[in-house]
Amino acid sequence: MKLQEYAAYDATELAELVRGRDVTAVELIRLAREAHDRINPTINAVIELYDDAESVPGSDDGPFAGVPFLRKDISSTEAGRLYECGSRLYRGYRPTVDSYFVERARAGGLRLIGRTTTTELGVSGLSETVMCGITRNPWNLDRTAGGSSSGSGAAVAAGIVPMASASDGGGSTRIPASYCGLVGLNPSRGRISGGPNGQDPGHGMSRRFVLCRTIRDAAAALDVLSGSYPGDPFLIPQPKRAYVEELSQPAGRLKVGVALSSWAEVKLDPEIRDRVAETAKALEEMGHVVEEIGPPFSASEYRELITGSYYVGYSRLEAQARALGRKLDQTTLELLNLVIYEKAKTLPLSYAEKVFELMRKIRFDVGSAVQAYDLLLTPTMAHTALPHDTYSMNLGSMPADKLLTFDAAICQYIGVFSATGQPSISLPLFDSADGLPIGIQIVGRFADEATVLRVARDLEQAIPWASRRPPVFAGTSE
Structure with missing residues (x-):
């Protein structure tokens, strides 16, 4: 197999070739390394490609048998491998346990061959860190x-691997999906375990999954990675059938609420609004009933919830630094995270109760506003990919409070569904006039990934994206 062929296939097809003995897992890993060596110096998506990648474990007959896979360097751990969270605080740290996510990925046949970059401690919708x-x-x-x-978004978009791990506490899977032209599903809260040492990440806000290029890969990954374990805090209804099987089922006639207005302070780009309207028209032509909805929550309460969640979460940093034998200062943390930590120390215990009450209220408000709909259709982001210097974790152009407010506002259509726990998927349906991807989001009822995937399949067929490739792509002939 040549590199151009490798980069063109999705994970499902590569696995079929491995099971059919047309190619071996080792050959695929070598091709992933070739793609990495060619592309990564330009995009800086992979922070480490394992020296022993060709011998990593993985099932030989799972749905993704032999497929190279990269791990986002936060959320999921591999025993003995570096886990640095994009931060100097964790530099050199090697956990002693595999996360359940990693165990299930290997059992499904994926070969974990390296780590991808992440923003420090998962903060920020941009893609730059000191480390x-x-x-x-x-x-x-x-x-x-x-x-x-x-890094997961950039690596998959550029064809280094067909799939990579992601996690989403306020949009962190769907933002790179939208910006990089990928499929980014955030499953329902409780669908995928965060255990054994992170069963309740972000107090129910954060979930793990993958970034990929096709709906069939997303469905198969959900089958592979879903499962509950002792200690998991959320019980969720189980699917009637495998998610891959759902792709052969009709979507039925659904009622869809469509967002065509801004939900927070950052205004919706008119071009993106037009693409949402175009998607709504496509759904109507499929037989669905579509009607416009307004913002289902208070923008000020949503902003306070998102920023408050940072402060509540950062109260744990001191204990983590102590366990690592390090101090919290500008040698270990970027300035934004240090400012958040310092403020978190000054807040009373009652502040956490206030944040949890805001989360409860927003869940109730959104649930009440959208209960009549089977699905919601929204932009993923209010704009296309931002320039790198839009703001900085070093707070050079924007103070911390303004930065957190802006970061919450740019995630106005996605962070709220991290809070409600509903499944939501960003689809790469369009490109902008200047050639940047535009993601469109489909949101389902809680625990109903099946309907989301069936409609996503229909949109993939109606507005196909498989042939679109970025200028920097491993499969492009030199």
Whole structure:
């Protein structure tokens, strides 16, 4: 197999070739390394490609048998491998346990061959850190790949691997999906375990999954990675059938609420609004009932929830630094994270209760506003990929409070569904006039990934994206 062929296939087809003995897992890993060596110096998506990648374990007959896979360097751990969270605080740290996500990925046949860049501690929707440098978007090197699953988004878009791990506490899977032209599903809360040492990440806000290029890969990955374990805090209804099987089922006639207005302070780009309207028309032509909806929550309460969640979460940093034998200062943390930590120390215990009450209220408000709909259709982001210098974790052009407010506002259509726990998927349906991807989001009822995937399949067929490739791509002939 040549590199151009490898980069063109999705994970499902590569696995079929491995099972059919047309190619071996080792050959695929060598091709991934070739793609990495060719592309990564330009985009800086992979922070480490394992020296022993050709001998990593993985099932030989799972749905993704032999497929190279990269791990976002936060959220999921591999025993004995570096886990540095994009931060100097964790430099050199090697956990002693595999996360359940990693165990299930290997059982499904994926070969974990390296780590991708992430923003420090998963903060920021951009893609630059002191520790990792700038991760560049393969569609335009001057634009961000999105955060915090920065490297995973850039690596999959550029064809280094067909799939990579991601996690999403306020949009961190769907932002790079939208900016890099990928499929980015954030499953329902409780669908994928965060265990054994992170069963309740972000107090229910954060979920793990993957970035990929096709709906069938997303469905198969959901089958592979889903599962509950002792200690998981959320019980969720189980699917009626495998998600891959759902792709052969009709979507039925659905009622869809469509967002065509801004939901927060950052205004919706008119070009993106037009693409949402175009998607709504496509759904109507499929027989669905579509009607416009307004913002289902208070923008000020949403902003306070997102920023408050940072402060509540950062109260744990001191104990983590102590366990690592390090101190918290500008030698270990970027300035934004240090400012968040310092403020978190001054807040009373009652502040956490206030944040949790805001989360409860927003869940109720959104649930009440959208209960009549089977699905929601929204922009993923209010704009296309931002320039790298839009703001900085070093707070050079924007103070911390303003930065957090802006970061929440640019995630106005996605962070709220991290809070509600509903499944949501960003689809790479369109490109902008200047050649940047435009992501469109489909949001389902809680625990109903099946309907989301069936409609996503229909849109993939109606507005196909498989042939679109970024200028920086491993499969492009030199």
